[in-house]
Amino acid sequence: MTMSNIYRAVCASLVLSAAPVTAAEDTFPPGIADPNMVRDDPTYSDPVFWWRMTSTPDNVFEPDPYFYWPDAVIEGPVGPFLPTAKPGETSLPAGTLDALADWAEARDTYALIIVHKGKVQLERYWQQGKPDALTNGRAITRSVTPMVLGFAVADGALSLDDPIGEYITEWQDDPRGAIKVRQLAQNASGLEVAPSLGLEQIHGNKDLCLVYCGDVVRAALAYDKTSEPGSRFEVAQENMQLLALVIERAMRQPIQKILSERVWRKIGAADATFQFDRPGGVARVMCCMRATPRDWARFGALILNRGIWNGEQVLPEGWVDTMATPSSANPRFGIGLWLGTPYVAMRTYFEGDPGVIPHSEPFLADDVRMMEGGGFRVVFTVPSEDLMILRLGNSQHPDWDHAYLVNAYLQALRGEN
Secondary structure (H helix, E strand, O other): OOHHHHHHHHHHHHHHHHHOOOOOHHHHOOOOOOOOHHOOHHHHHHHHHHHHHOOOOOOOOOOOHHHHHHHHEOOOOOOOOEEOOOOOOOOHHHHHHHHHHHHHOOEEEEEEEOOOOOOEEEEEEEEOOOOOOOOOOOOHHHHHHHHHHHHHHHHOOOOOOEEEHHHHHHHHHHHHHEEEEHHOOOOOOEEEEOOOOOOOOOOOHHOOOOOOOOHHHHHHHHOEEEEOOOOOOOOOHHHHHHHHHHHHHHHHOOOOHHHHHHHHHHOOOOOEEEEOOOOOOEEEOOOOOOOOOOHHHHHHHHHHHHOOOOOOOOOOOHHHHHHHHOOOOOEEEOOOOEOOOOOOOOEEOOOOOOOOOOOOOOOOOOOOOOEEHHHHHEEEEEHHHOOEEEEOOOOOOOOOOOOEEEEEEEEHEEEEE
């Protein structure tokens, strides 16, 4: 966004304290929002939003560390990592593991960790990848809140079939309040998928406000209902933020504290972070939790083992199976987990839209479960094979194949060509 556009937007915001403007809408110059409408737009009186707009990093998808300010810390004790298979004792020969690493490196990967039968078979880093560096998981983050949802259900704080208006009191008398907790968690809420407008348009840019505004709750509540809940699968940005709001109000604790006390500390993970919407505010959870590659791998191992870590049931018993149960709106998605079946060559995030995740062939196991984010960041788990693969990368590489790493490992394990 150019400074001239920011200047014009700020000038428009100054009208907030003036008398209503009576000019016809079509008399405003291009790019200038109607000041009477701006009056109700939270971005125009939001200093945190303007700090983020004027401090935008060169790459908005991979921001520099300063841009994550302020940190909502998920405290952890930093325990030992998973045991590593000794040379000569790996499930696959070293040369086969090297070939998998070479394939990943050639596709802009910066971290690859493979865990089989509880032991690390391969751990490689390239580019900025480091085992203990905080790493943006992007939309892998959207598997975290559904995991925490399990505690709210197990504690009896809420039911999956509760209408969210019981917790989001702002919608108590609103049709959106009738959305079920389950529908929100399954990305079948019926809430709108806002158009992608870019940084240049501020007024009415709901997704921009959701990721930059200093009041993420107000931003999430601005989304309209556009279809009947349960009827369409849409990975709408606001779904996970609203789900976190439901959980926090039901459990009367901030989500970063629940995650720290009931998961992170128990699996020995290091401090991780969400981003607060403003100092001392609310954690922004629909994207961009930062954890080390090793701790993303711990998370994957926890899901792989149905919530058990070192013999202790950390997640509520049966909750991972609930997360992996296909929804009625999308057989390839449960609650926070993508599912490897039924096969489709290009998997989509939005019903009726072209697919964006390429699979060259069906997975060789029927129980593949995935947490995934932008740049083809992905955590694969295959419970039947006791296999977990973490891959972190920088971009949507044109030669990426979502089926390759899992299938190549399983083929080699089974002695297939």
